[in-house]
Amino acid sequence: MQLITIKNLFKTYRLGDVEVSALRGLSLSIEQGEFVALYGASGSGKTTLLNIIACIDAPSSGKVFYEQKQINYSQSKKLGQFRLNKIGFVFQSYNLVPVLNTYENIEYPLLLTAKSEEERKQLVENIIDQVGLTDVKGHKPRQLSGGQRQRVAIGRALVNKPKLVIADEPTANLDVKTSRRILELLTGLNEVENTTFLIATHDPLVKEYVGRSIMIRDGKIRTKEHV
Ligand SMILES: Nc1ncnc2c1ncn2[C@@H]1O[C@H](COP(=O)(O)OP(=O)(O)OP(=O)(O)O)[C@@H](O)[C@H]1O
Numbered sequence: 001m002q003l004i005t006i007k008n009l010f011k012t013y014r015l016g017d018v019e020v021s022a023l024r025g026l027s028l029s030i031e032q033g034e035f036v037a038l039y040g041a042s043g044s045g046k047t048t049l050l051n052i053i054a055c056i057d058a059p060s061s062g063k064v065f066y067e068q069k070q071i072n073y074s075q076s077k078k079l080g081q082f083r084l085n086k087i088g089f090v091f092q093s094y095n096l097v098p099v100l101n102t103y104e105n106i107e108y109p110l111l112l113t114a115k116s117e118e119e120r121k122q123l124v125e126n127i128i129d130q131v132g133l134t135d136v137k138g139h140k141p142r143q144l145s146g147g148q149r150q151r152v153a154i155g156r157a158l159v160n161k162p163k164l165v166i167a168d169e170p171t172a173n174l175d176v177k178t179s180r181r182i183l184e185l186l187t188g189l190n191e192v193e194n195t196t197f198l199i200a201t202h203d204p205l206v207k208e209y210v211g212r213s214i215m216i217r218d219g220k221i222r223t224k225e226h227v
Contacts, residue, residue: 002068003164003196004030004053009062011048011219022048023059024219030198032163035190037207038200040216046200049216050166053198054089055079066164084112088157090167094149096141096156102148103128103137106155113160123159131155131185147178151185158189167199171206183209 011023022045030036040046051057052064058073065071066086073079096105103124110120128134131151141149150170157165170186171179187209189195199206207213215222 001032002029003032003034003066004028004198005065005068006053007063007065009049009052009064010060011045011052011057012060022219023052023062026062026216026220028214028221030196032196033190033194035187035197035209035211036199037210037213038198038216039202039207039213040200042202044216045219046216047168050089050168050198050200053164054087054166055083056089084109085160086162086164088160088162088165090150090153090157090165090170092169092172094141094153096149096152098141101138101140102133102144102152102155105141105152106159109156109160123161127155127159130189131158145178146174147181150174150178150182154182154185154189158193158195161193162195164196164198167197169201169203170199171201171203176205179203179205 006026006028009023009026010021013020013022026045026049038046038049048057052059055071055073063070071079071082097108100108106127107120107124110123115123128137131154133148133151133155136144136148141152144152171182174182183206186197190197199210
């Protein structure tokens, strides 16, 4: 089943009198359970595309379907709920809350849901175990290594069991050994939970792990180009 279908997407940013066309008629489909790497030069539109799929930003024109239902970008309240329940986002810079420990950072998005304390505890403990952070549950981000911080960010993105996880350069700040561990973790979660992953990256290592690598150039997917 197609989880995400994108048709003829355009995104133009306006900076005063200057217009920047970040996406120019981009179309793409991603199946439920796929693990996709999105490659492309700096400025090719990767982050713009991820932000639109994650409903953080709206397209200028074109359509995005999630499970065959078109996303309506003008309903901001509904979009917030949709994002919370269906999509996990992992940022290159981790975006952890410095004053919260590992457990609290991972629990954080669940506080915005109607889940009981007991339900939250079960979900958080389960994902902490899956991402291998049991020993550093009480540590604050500054007491963690880069790889551990990225694991916290992955735990936070996955704790609510989203169908889709979007990651923007998840290995950019990590050494090769740690990057491999993170990629093994993500592929493991993809297999066990059937979570769909879309990862924007420059890292050649990523394509060793994913099911499909695609290239974005000039705001469009170039399916025939070698990644
Ligand atoms: N908020 C914004 N306002 C104006 N222009 C923007 C904005 N965000 C992105 N752009 C422009 O849109 C184009 C695509 O940017 P985007 O961040 O999507 O690229 P990217 O492929 O993610 O790049 P990188 O690999 O360097 O992160 C670039 O030309 C960029 O300068």
